Amino acid sequence: MAQVNMAVNLGGLRMKNPVTVASGTFGAGQEYNDFVPVDELGAVTTKGVSLHGWEGNASPRIAETPSGMLNSIGLQNPGVQVMKDDYLAWLAPHDVPVIVNVSGHSMQEYVDVIEALDDDDRVDAYEINISCPNVDAGGMTFGTHVPSVEKVVGACRAATNKPMIVKLSPNVTDIAEIARAAEASGADAISLINTLLGMAIDAKRRKPVLARVVGGLSGPAVKPVALRMVWEVHKAVKVPLLGMGGIVTGTDAVEFMLAGATAVAVGTANFMNPTATHDVIEGIRRYCDDQGVTDVNELIGGLQC
Amino acid sequence: MAQVNMAVNLGGLRMKNPVTVASGTFGAGQEYNDFVPVDELGAVTTKGVSLHGWEGNASPRIAETPSGMLNSIGLQNPGVQVMKDDYLAWLAPHDVPVIVNVSGHSMQEYVDVIEALDDDDRVDAYEINISCPNVDAGGMTFGTHVPSVEKVVGACRAATNKPMIVKLSPNVTDIAEIARAAEASGADAISLINTLLGMAIDAKRRKPVLARVVGGLSGPAVKPVALRMVWEVHKAVKVPLLGMGGIVTGTDAVEFMLAGATAVAVGTANFMNPTATHDVIEGIRRYCDDQGVTDVNELIGGLQC
Amino acid sequence: MEHNQLVCEDARVLANEGVGPRLFVVSLESPRIAARLQPGQFVHLQVPGMPDHILRRPFSVFDCDPQAGTLDILYQDLGYGSHRMTDLCAGDVASQIGPVGHGWQAPTGTERALLIGGGVGAAPLFLHAKALLAAGVAVDVVLGAATKAALATYDAYTALLGHAPVVATDDGSFGFSGFCTQPAADLLAAHAYDHVACCGPEPLMRIVAQMAADAQVECQVSMERRMACGVGACLSCVVDTTDGKRRACVDGPVFESSKVVW
Amino acid sequence: MEHNQLVCEDARVLANEGVGPRLFVVSLESPRIAARLQPGQFVHLQVPGMPDHILRRPFSVFDCDPQAGTLDILYQDLGYGSHRMTDLCAGDVASQIGPVGHGWQAPTGTERALLIGGGVGAAPLFLHAKALLAAGVAVDVVLGAATKAALATYDAYTALLGHAPVVATDDGSFGFSGFCTQPAADLLAAHAYDHVACCGPEPLMRIVAQMAADAQVECQVSMERRMACGVGACLSCVVDTTDGKRRACVDGPVFESSKVVW
Ligand SMILES: Cc1cc2nc3c(=O)[nH]c(=O)nc-3n(C[C@H](O)[C@H](O)[C@H](O)COP(=O)(O)OP(=O)(O)OC[C@H]3O[C@@H](n4cnc5c(N)ncnc54)[C@H](O)[C@@H]3O)c2cc1C
Numbered sequence A, B: 001m002a003q004v005n006m007a008v009n010l011g012g013l014r015m016k017n018p019v020t021v022a023s024g025t026f027g028a029g030q031e032y033n034d035f036v037p038v039d040e041l042g043a044v045t046t047k048g049v050s051l052h053g054w055e056g057n058a059s060p061r062i063a064e065t066p067s068g069m070l071n072s073i074g075l076q077n078p079g080v081q082v083m084k085d086d087y088l089a090w091l092a093p094h095d096v097p098v099i100v101n102v103s104g105h106s107m108q109e110y111v112d113v114i115e116a117l118d119d120d121d122r123v124d125a126y127e128i129n130i131s132c133p134n135v136d137a138g139g140m141t142f143g144t145h146v147p148s149v150e151k152v153v154g155a156c157r158a159a160t161n162k163p164m165i166v167k168l169s170p171n172v173t174d175i176a177e178i179a180r181a182a183e184a185s186g187a188d189a190i191s192l193i194n195t196l197l198g199m200a201i202d203a204k205r206r207k208p209v210l211a212r213v214v215g216g217l218s219g220p221a222v223k224p225v226a227l228r229m230v231w232e233v234h235k236a237v238k239v240p241l242l243g244m245g246g247i248v249t250g251t252d253a254v255e256f257m258l259a260g261a262t263a264v265a266v267g268t269a270n271f272m273n274p275t276a277t278h279d280v281i282e283g284i285r286r287y288c289d290d291q292g293v294t295d296v297n298e299l300i301g302g303l304q305c
Numbered sequence C, D: 001m002e003h004n005q006l007v008c009e010d011a012r013v014l015a016n017e018g019v020g021p022r023l024f025v026v027s028l029e030s031p032r033i034a035a036r037l038q039p040g041q042f043v044h045l046q047v048p049g050m051p052d053h054i055l056r057r058p059f060s061v062f063d064c065d066p067q068a069g070t071l072d073i074l075y076q077d078l079g080y081g082s083h084r085m086t087d088l089c090a091g092d093v094a095s096q097i098g099p100v101g102h103g104w105q106a107p108t109g110t111e112r113a114l115l116i117g118g119g120v121g122a123a124p125l126f127l128h129a130k131a132l133l134a135a136g137v138a139v140d141v142v143l144g145a146a147t148k149a150a151l152a153t154y155d156a157y158t159a160l161l162g163h164a165p166v167v168a169t170d171d172g173s174f175g176f177s178g179f180c181t182q183p184a185a186d187l188l189a190a191h192a193y194d195h196v197a198c199c200g201p202e203p204l205m206r207i208v209a210q211m212a213a214d215a216q217v218e219c220q221v222s223m224e225r226r227m228a229c230g231v232g233a234c235l236s237c238v239v240d241t242t243d244g245k246r247r248a249c250v251d252g253p254v255f256e257s258s259k260v261v262w
């Protein structure tokens, strides 16, 4: 059995395998380290960080839905300084590239976050989150219209030479158009999908389940939508894609790669199974073995249709 | 135990209870009549009909996904004449209002279908489908941009005085904006959601599961998205709403009514359980009994938040 | 055609046993369906314990005892749902819709019939063979399988016919070595048939259909499609025919092979 | 704080029995978690057989035998998952993450402690009582329940304490008639406590916290929140505290009541 080459290059970010985590579902790796040593991952993606930190939304913040969940965390985070002092410090001795997920209430805040981090060698790449449905200002509003996508992405691009991944919202009419705007404005890679805007209601109490009323849908339920969007964006842009949305198994990950993803992120599945990332990596390897694939890069966009 | 008033008025269409079926999932009632006598329904909604009929897409046309399914039937239908000769003829002796779901490859075809049916007393209302993701021309392309929504809906409005329900696509950035356009152009009611565009891949064969590659996602998986959109549209327009997307139980239906729906449609659930419509009607009644609700209309938009 | 009344019934599992490599027979108590089932019809079964998989699965009925109110399904473990079915135990309950579809209908006056079953395709032909024999029709049966162990219906057919069916195995471990089209062709050449019925992989049915057409014998095939509703409402299961796209669930699953556009 | 090493372990069900109205105790063989569990910690359990429900459910450990490698959970059937749990049979397997969280920590030098459990909130206090007694601390226990039949832990506490706990029932069917805050207040007034621990509905904990604050006694409460990850990564379970929003799963579930912003 030949050794499979699992290494991929995501817009300048070298990953030893194609598997990272979906921002906000894995902390910065520390909480899951008992289950999956963070070094095993192709990269670790942090929870979204803003300049001085945010409180996030009121509780309840989650609801369970058929084969999925809603969350309205609201980008609670302690800000860039704690990111450096705690999370990056903990990550430093580990042999894993770090993608920092960047949030802002304003265009300037995205740039400020990048500037505050850019000379830190422990940061290997950024993921610009213009797609969070759970904050009132910024977040998704930036990611659903071409002009604002161009502005934010362009401004972030001017602030860094590190690999910059732009994370798109699925709550749009034409994802390919948004992706082309991100690419044209300097994205080195595109990640998708963030959560679908949804809602859950407690019929007995006649109230929304979430304190914030609406939240972001993730998990297996959204996989068909995510796969379709990865496929559409793959046909629309040249930059590599980081695919996510409902990935639970190695087979799910392979499907995203066949649809055009260079790398994949495991999110909600971590909650279902704390070794999900490990299992996905092993599952991809097994698929390659079984199918006689010697280089995982062969899978990227390999869908026959 | 007081008798619950279950009757609702959907934009001029009187229904004895708030439950109809989602177009395309129930034929015109005949196939399910062994399980649920069609007279039990608040209304029956037919499969989409075009002027001279369409062949639909190649097989496979469906795929199972987590708590959902994809379909790419492609509006296969035998045309208006067969609708009259067979389906409406079968429905005629039954005591149930008939909503005909109208499709077209062009704006003119929508109008032609309505004109061909409008003097037929067996047709009580139309549901204008500007949201089918499974046809190349027409369908969803009409429903995702305000100007084309205005045109199609306006033209259909000019062709009939019967209650006209406009069915919206969830594959848009701003559902409220589309709903307002439909209302302003003469819709008597708005139905939502049609299916979310999705995709399934067979990793082993490296091929899409559906012959048409992409298809429409329906079933419990989409319920959170559907509920959110009903709620958003409820806040945006004055016309009544027909809510659907993943309704399986009476409690699901109540959730849609609390979010703002005047009536609901049961779709994919019929495939899971052929008595689903009956069970949903009974479930709504039971909820009202338990909660001391004497008129089901009290539920509409009753969400507290 | 008479209206085929459907029921949705909670069937109780009586037994569920391995009968070959990845092959199982589940016996179900389902009196209302068993009472009215015609050869070639199927049930649309909700496999219990997999609520994240929302669709039912269609299975032909292999054997049926209307008096006892029981029916048997021969199934292959080849995917998520059929794999879950192997966990079914006596006493478990599974909802099924049935009897669904348009079954086998030998032309009136049929004197000799040839039945060809490939793999689990042998199952839906068994009740057809039973009915034909009961009507005094001479029946020849050809069964094809990958290997001897997979000939799960061999004993049942032997008992029914009073002699062994003709057999072909891909690996030559039993009977004719090779594809079962060869023995079928030999029989077609040797006897005058009024009716051919075939169920199995689509390539097999296509070849048999062609052979029957060449021999000018009436031929029917049972088509498989993914099914959502299973009752004719959703149009997910269509088969291309000379009459346009027809529903496998209620216009089929059995079609005149001459009408199928392969 | 030492790093609390987590494991994810397939626990085998040993027994699952009704112990009151909608109340059950499930006993699990889970040696790696049982070996390290501290009083007040919980497990994050994946209820088997409901794959359309993707989240685990958090349950406090009621009793635990590190030597035998077993633990007991007292649970209430009040929703989809807990209802499914009532179907668990000996031999079934359920994945659980544990031991999770920050448990009870009586102040050093504690001589007398008051433990107040409302409803199933009695469960997570049992191991705390055990440990305090073993350390020579005097322990008073107040249990509240809707009705006598719901006092599922009464016998266990009686055996542990060597005498009956103080009891209040809402319907007066046993012990004090009314809310358990009254006997708790009486005890607080009668004795000098170093430590109060309370688990139950949030209104109960809020009142107890206030009483303890008024009596100037250190007080801890165990907070419930909906949890996704159960390991501190997702921020779904936060509690408002004077230190900001803190995670119930790993910063709690036990918090100093003076730090909770009710
Ligand atoms: C009328 C009819 C009668 C049938 N009778 C039998 C029978 O007697 N015994 C038996 O073993 N099988 C029979 N089948 C096939 C059976 O329905 C499928 O094997 C079963 O649905 C697969 O379910 P799964 O969850 O195991 O597979 P999945 O995990 O859903 O899929 C596994 C594979 O099976 C294929 N498949 C899924 N559904 C169908 C389907 N409806 N038809 C054909 N292929 C499908 C998929 O394309 C995939 O390759 C019949 C099918 C039809 C339409």
Ligand SMILES: Cc1cc2nc3c(=O)[nH]c(=O)nc-3n(C[C@H](O)[C@H](O)[C@H](O)COP(=O)(O)OP(=O)(O)OC[C@H]3O[C@@H](n4cnc5c(N)ncnc54)[C@H](O)[C@@H]3O)c2cc1C
Binding pocket: A064, D042, D057, D058, D059, D060, D061, D073, D074, D075, D076, D077, D078, D079, D080, D081, D082, D083, D120, D123, D124, D223, D224, D225, D226, D227, D253
């Ligand atoms: C640290 C901790 C320890 C717990 N210990 C116990 C215990 O020992 N015994 C026991 O019976 N219960 C305990 N619970 C509560 C238990 O987790 C919930 O009852 C359970 O998750 C409900 O699941 P369900 O599927 O039955 O309910 P669902 O159908 O999901 O919901 C039913 C109701 O339960 C509420 N609920 C759901 N999840 C939680 C949650 N995590 N916390 C609080 N309420 C919730 C919902 O708001 C809803 O009103 C504990 C909760 C936490 C956070």
Ligand SMILES: Cc1cc2nc3c(=O)[nH]c(=O)nc-3n(C[C@H](O)[C@H](O)[C@H](O)COP(=O)(O)O)c2cc1C
Binding pocket: A022, A023, A024, A025, A047, A048, A071, A073, A075, A101, A129, A132, A167, A193, A194, A195, A217, A218, A219, A220, A222, A244, A245, A246, A247, A265, A266, A267, A268, A269, D228, D234, D236
């Ligand atoms: C609890 C939770 C928190 C999240 N936080 C963030 C975040 O901080 N930044 C971000 O870009 N995406 C965030 N997301 C979105 C995920 O990164 C991911 O895009 C989405 O969940 C789809 O993937 P999944 O289905 O595998 O979870 C969050 C998702 C969840 C469930």
Ligand SMILES: Cc1cc2nc3c(=O)[nH]c(=O)nc-3n(C[C@H](O)[C@H](O)[C@H](O)COP(=O)(O)O)c2cc1C
Binding pocket: B022, B023, B024, B025, B047, B048, B071, B073, B075, B101, B129, B132, B167, B193, B194, B195, B217, B218, B219, B220, B222, B244, B245, B246, B247, B265, B266, B267, B268, B269, C228, C234, C236
């Ligand atoms: C098999 C199938 C066929 C459908 N055909 C139509 C159609 O002809 N016209 C239409 O407006 N919607 C059609 N739909 C969409 C449904 O009417 C409904 O909007 C959607 O399925 C969401 O509801 P559900 O989750 O309850 O199924 C179809 C859906 C399915 C699953």
Ligand code: FES
Binding pocket: C226, C227, C228, C229, C230, C231, C232, C233, C234, C235, C236, C237, C238, C247, C248, C249, C250
């Ligand atoms: S399966 Fe629905 S029409 Fe055949």
Ligand code: FES
Binding pocket: D226, D227, D228, D229, D230, D231, D232, D233, D234, D235, D236, D237, D238, D247, D248, D249, D250
């Ligand atoms: S449940 Fe995820 S942080 Fe507590």
